[in-house]
Amino acid sequence: MKIKEANAGALTNFEVLDFLRSRGASKDPTRVIVSIAPSEFKVYDYLLESPACNQTKEQVNEFLTRCKSYKLAKAEVLNIINLRPSQLVEIVPMIEESEKRFGEKLEELVNLVVEVLPEPPKKAVPEEEKNEVEEDTVDGKNTDEDKTETANPEQIDEDQTETTNPEQIDEDQTEENEDGEQMETKGEKKNSLDMGVLDKREEVIQAWYMDDSDEDQRLPHHREPKEFVSLDKLAELGVLSWRLDADNYETDEELKKIREERGYSYMDFCEVCPEKLPNYEEKIKNFFEEHLHTDEEIRYCVAGSGYFDVRDHTDKWIRVWVKKGGMIVLPAGIYHRFTLDTDNYIKAMRLFVGDPIWTPFNRPHDHLPARKEYIENFLQKEGGGQAVDAAA
Ligand SMILES: CSCCC(=O)/C(O)=C/O
Ligand SMILES: [Fe+2]
Numbered sequence: 001m002k003i004k005e006a007n008a009g010a011l012t013n014f015e016v017l018d019f020l021r022s023r024g025a026s027k028d029p030t031r032v033i034v035s036i037a038p039s040e041f042k043v044y045d046y047l048l049e050s051p052a053c054n055q056t057k058e059q060v061n062e063f064l065t066r067c068k069s070y071k072l073a074k075a076e077v078l079n080i081i082n083l084r085p086s087q088l089v090e091i092v093p094m095i096e097e098s099e100k101r102f103g104e105k106l107e108e109l110v111n112l113v114v115e116v117l118p119e120p121p122k123k124a125v126p127e128e129e130k131n132e133v134e135e136d137t138v139d140g141k142n143t144d145e146d147k148t149e150t151a152n153p154e155q156i157d158e159d160q161t162e163t164t165n166p167e168q169i170d171e172d173q174t175e176e177n178e179d180g181e182q183m184e185t186k187g188e189k190k191n192s193l194d195m196g197v198l199d200k201r202e203e204v205i206q207a208w209y210m211d212d213s214d215e216d217q218r219l220p221h222h223r224e225p226k227e228f229v230s231l232d233k234l235a236e237l238g239v240l241s242w243r244l245d246a247d248n249y250e251t252d253e254e255l256k257k258i259r260e261e262r263g264y265s266y267m268d269f270c271e272v273c274p275e276k277l278p279n280y281e282e283k284i285k286n287f288f289e290e291h292l293h294t295d296e297e298i299r300y301c302v303a304g305s306g307y308f309d310v311r312d313h314t315d316k317w318i319r320v321w322v323k324k325g326g327m328i329v330l331p332a333g334i335y336h337r338f339t340l341d342t343d344n345y346i347k348a349m350r351l352f353v354g355d356p357i358w359t360p361f362n363r364p365h366d367h368l369p370a371r372k373e374y375i376e377n378f379l380q381k382e383g384g385g386q387a388v389d390a391a392a
């Protein structure tokens with residue numbers, strides 16, 4: 001993460017801590033190997049004792065999404081995430097005219113904070129200081145009204161279905177993609193509060209590990225507690241994702257660029273619902289049979305939503321929820337399946353390199369070159385975890 005524009009907006013303490021960790025900051029007492037300045041280590045040590053220490057990107061995203069209905073100011077959201085108020089007396093000083101604006105809903109907001117954001121680390125307070133601390137703070141936490149508790153991050157400068165309207169674009173226009181297909185457009189909004197989520201894709205694409213229940217496939221099937229999977233983790237499995245402007249897909253330059261770079265010359269739409277999809281019941285059943293394709297499966301959700309389930313390195317199911325604006329690429333050879341969610345509707349743009357082949361190869365189909373290549377490229381890579389022999 002590079003901060004290119006100072007004062008572009010404040011980051012949450014969690015983001016600063018995440019950044020420092022990504023650069024190698026750890027509790028390792030020697031602190032000589034990593035290229036972190038002593039002043040940055042001070043920030044790191046401070047943050048380790050703050051609520052940011054136990055937060056995850058998924059939790060912060062969930063909070064950012066769920067607190068939107070309260071129409072809080074950015075500074076208010078920032079303070080809430082950084083300080084994690086767990087009682088009314090703690091949240092009141094963080095919100096301007098809290099009583100007038102929220103009344104009883106303030107309690108709801110506190111409940112949301114407590115539900116979504118984890119408890120901060122317990123401070124080891126020396127006996128003799130205990131009384132003093134209790135006098136100055138509410139519940140052991142500083143609630144100074146004027147203070148926006150951020151770690152001043154600007155200063156860290158570092159360097160087979162029915163189709164409609166099939167379309168074929170000229171394949172010669174396409175170029176080999178070098179890398180960076182996952183990159184966000186440069187010069188966009190830079191911080192989580194502006195974006196509403198830490199990664200704008202995560203507003204329309206979320207992933208989590210599934211439970212083992214046999215209940216209705218259209219239910220979310222979260223584990224208890226929820227175990228979210230980041231989009232970066234999905235990319236390690238070869239699952240790429242973008243957030244695009246689904247209301248303007250005809251003219252969307254970003255989509256055009258992706259299609260050109262990746263050679264997606266073919267395009268059509270697939271609407272999954274009983275009224276629009278012939279042999280609906282049979283198709284729904286087939287989509288949910290675990291299978292692979294010998295080419296990428298590219299789906300861009302332009303309306304509705306649905307679940308694409310993919311297997312991870314250890315053969316566990318990850319559920320990828322794709323909503324309007326979310327586009328994903330499942331690599332050739334990955335075992336996966338698809339189901340509608342309880343809203344029972346999706347309209348997806350299907351893209352393909354050249355003439356489309358939709359054939360699903362139901363598991364097991366491990367002898368196929370596409371499967372072998374997938375294992376080699378994604379499951380046997382360093383840090384890729386235990387590769388799975390699906391034939392077993
Ligand atoms: C939303 S597109 C229908 C699902 C599909 O085409 C497929 O291949 C799932 O694996
Ligand atoms: Fe598929």
Ligand code: NI
Nearest residue numbers: 160297358360
């Ligand atoms: Ni398919």
